[in-house]
Amino acid sequence: MTALVLVEVENGAVRQASRSAVAAASRFGAVDAIVFGDGAQAAAALPGVTRVLSVPGLVNDLAEPAADLLAARAKDYSHILAAASATGKNILPRLAGLLDVQPIPDVVEIKDADTFVRPIYAGNALATVRSSDSIKVLTVRGSNFDPVAAEGGSATVETIEAPASEKSVFVKVELSASDRPELESARVVISGGKGLKDAANFKLLEPIADKLNAAIGASRAAVDSGFAPNEMQVGQTGKIVAPELYIAVGLSGAIQHLAGMKDSRVIVAINTDPEAPIFKVADYGIVGDLFEVLPTLEKAL
Amino acid sequence: MTMKVLVPVKRVVDYNVKVRVAADGSGVETQGVKMSMNPFDEIAVEEAVRLREKGAAKEVVVVTVGAQAAQDVLRTAMAMGADRAILVRTDDTLEPRAVANVLKAIATREEAGLICMGKQAIDDDMNATGQILAAKLGWPQGTFASAVTVADGRIEVAREIDGGTEVVSLTLPAVVTADLRLNEPRYASLPNIMKARKKPLETVEIDSLGVDTASRLTVVSVAEPAERKEGVKVNSAAELVEKLKTEAKVI
Amino acid sequence: MTQIEREEMEFDVVVVGGGPAGLSAAIRLKQLMPDAGVCLIEKGSEIGAHIVSGAVIEPRTLDELLPNWRDLDAPLRTQVTEERMLFLTETRSFAVPYLDRVMPQMANHGNYIVSLGEVCRWLGEQAEALGVEIYPGFSGAELFIENDHVAGVITGDMGIERNGEHGPNFTPGMILRAKQTILTEGARGSLTGHAMKRFGLRKGVEPQTYGLGVKEVWEIPAEKHRPGLVQHSFGWPLDDHTYGGAWLYHFGENLVSFGFVTGLDYANTYLSPFEEMQRTKLHPAFREHFEGGKRLIYGARALSEGGFQSIPRLTFPGGVLAGDSAGFLNVPKIKGTHTAMKSGMIAAEAVAEALEKDRKEAASMTARVQQSWLWSELRDVRNIRPAFAKWGMKLGALYAGIDSMILRGRAPWTLHHPHADNETLRPASVCTKIDYPKPDGKITFDRVSSVFLSSTNHEENQPVHLKLRNESVWQTVNHDVFDSPESRYCPAGVYEQEQTGENAWQLRINAQNCVHCKTCDIKDPTQNIDWCTPEGGGGPNYPVGM
The missing domain is CATH 3.40.50.1220 (TPP-binding domain)
Known part of the structure; x- marks a missing residue:
């Protein structure tokens, strides 16, 4: 079994939540990473990652081309994961839609390759669910999996052409750099x-x-x-x-x-x-x- | 503008209710607790109604998938301003994938130009139906919307992302999922609730749609989260910072 | 003030309050006049959301209202099988012997232990099936008066900001016009208060007295559950001069209803009805029921205890009072549901007659009540509650036995309620502090975690619905004389006295916690607390089980 992890790279470094997702993915076997935009090298340095699919042409995490691309590669994988971040939650359920599988969001514990624990009712209950889908699409909560180190690995990098996106066009991003983060999403x-x-x-x-x-x-x-x-x-x-x-x-x-x-x-x-x-x-x-x-x-x- | 906006809504345990895990671990007690429209869906209804009020849409149609009792949230949506409602009747609990299949059939039948829905339901917290539906329809998606503008056959969506806002421009038809800051929904006023009782509500038996509504997940068990254990007292700020760095590894 | 433009809607009858009285009235009306337009509003977010009661109910009225209730899946499922009345000392308990003869009102054979909230939800369904329009989430804010008679009600405005200005979502209340308005708001209803004042309905009757019921619902291990068990107690932890006692009912699926009623004519300013309830659970006669169990729901509500002597004039031009708004609770029976429902039915019958004959006042309600079993039932027990107030708990109980067993309620005298509950409190200087045990987090709890289990919420930005009419009176009377009794009698922790400097104190009002029990409106020594109806839908959200 091989798992594919959507790895988010920010300012040249892999986000901690993505390193947690890699740690979670390694529970299933070999791990490939996919990186949109620059940053394949940072992902290749993650311990446990054997191959990095680099899509430098897909710079803004647009869900439509990203999900198309992932869907095209999905048959090679038993599990496709991402951090339960805004990016992961935007792209992975769309991928699940393309694959006609039921995604499993916000996983906090992996029981086995098919069985996962996730919070429901704003964390007031924990549901253990078993998936019968042949490809499992999941997002994982970073805080529940110890992240892999940022360095120590040496994965191969394969560059992939980005598909065109006509239906969805990136306009701009406004990061609240100097301002404080939003309460609900702050680390x-x-x-x-x-x-x-x-x-x-x-x-x-x-x-x-x-x-x-x-x-x-x-x-x-x-x-x-x-x-x-x-x-x-x-x-x-x-x-x-x-x-x-x-x-x-x-x-x-x-x-x-x-x-x-x-x-x-x-x-x-x-x-x-x-x-x-x-x-x-x-x-x-x-x-x-x-x-x-x-x-x-x-x-x- | 002749665009029709479809707003899928869900009836969920009211956000004020303290949910309780059933003693047998089969799920959460939902018998006899207050049910309401999912709060994110209220925001979606409000946005759709505002689009119609601005002239960007001509009709707002709300739809829910559920038991007969779910029609109360459709009435609420119509009291907020939706023009008519569709209840896709089923006694089963459907997963987002199955709901998306149902909604795809309804969106196709209705020739919806925009689907505006809550980003997630506060019961299963899946945050997936909108994205799956967009994929299945082959439409673009604007998830976690904090602002939308319709112009020239496109919709511009400001999206809440980690640490800021991103703006995307989508061709129509499209799926937009509402986040908290998109708007503050209006009250369903008493006169409007009275008027909503007379608005059309169509019931569609789910089987008549002929879509796949099978479950792919089996709920093995539902449990209460472990209570937090009392931690340790530290004597100084320096010791605290040290522990946060080395022990908790959080800074 | 700017004139707000309000929409209007016309009905034959508007009912304010979706408790057993209001729902019975609405149902009866539609039975008598199927074509009448009947609208019922309820301030709770749904029918049942604000209902707190024990409750053991007598099905007598239900038999009259909906004789086929057994076929309608009515939620009366646990019949009383076992009952006892205990007199408690601090460590021991004594069962009152021959209960059905000494306290015949207490005999519960044929009665049911229910969640009254669930019964009301069911009554609501029956009412809707008959065509009653029910609108939960809307409070009656004002009586709509026209030509000096009540011509309906105005529902509360919504979307007013904390500072009193109209927010972006301001939604004005609506005028619900009605030929007759039935007020069934429960004890100490706001519109009922307005009507009593405007039409002098309390002239010539004794003051209403009240009790505060504080309740919890527990889920206990199946092996301990004895469905149908009814246990009441009096005596400890209250002193002999304070009226009150506990109830404990096993019902439903491993559920236990436990609660404590304290007569609000209590004198010791240091008494806390909440804490009395908590510590009663520690008594050996109660404790075992809770061990290994889990508390699910918490709530509180004032109830009328004045009975017969305190029933006001029931009708006024354009409307009537029924249920606990009028005070139809039978105190010795510890039951008010069957009487509330009966009074609601009678109200409907009188209102129907007034509608038919095109009369402004449904004046026949008074005679109808007096000719019904409701009147004789309340008359026969009229002396029992005042006897407890007059002679204390032990002698009061003795008198109750004599009155019931020997005089059979036909005593040629009537005992009085000499004071309203706000007049009975004694200054802190002459009161003994009560040393309540600290909550253990297993059987006993603090206020804040309790309010959490009432699922109480109020729209955050609205104006505070509890206000001091005169701020300085709080300092000079409540604080200086009584040592802030509201911080103790409020079962929801709404009131906290805060030291702001040397010899300077202020009252913090956490209005958001309010469970709408109305105790502050009743007990504040100078009636200085103004309980306004908050935005509809606010307050507790009691689930089924309560």
């Missing part, structure tokens, strides 16, 4: 609660957010107190987030808040009250005055 989120005491103190979160390229969130109590605007609210009634790292600063961990962030991979809590419920879900906790901890944290980063 790191730092949230403040009532412990910040006023709106001005919310600025204390910014230097740390800058260093970690983090989005800034807030608890409902902080929003209700007018410390932060409503769109920053993380929680049951606000935004549901599941970043790689969630840093909760001066918030107690009301259950409404926990409902919105409990699926984060790593949770850090900073609070003066050692009994605060947030510590019950935190992987790492610092009991202390946030006004002292935040500046030292910024320096340590």
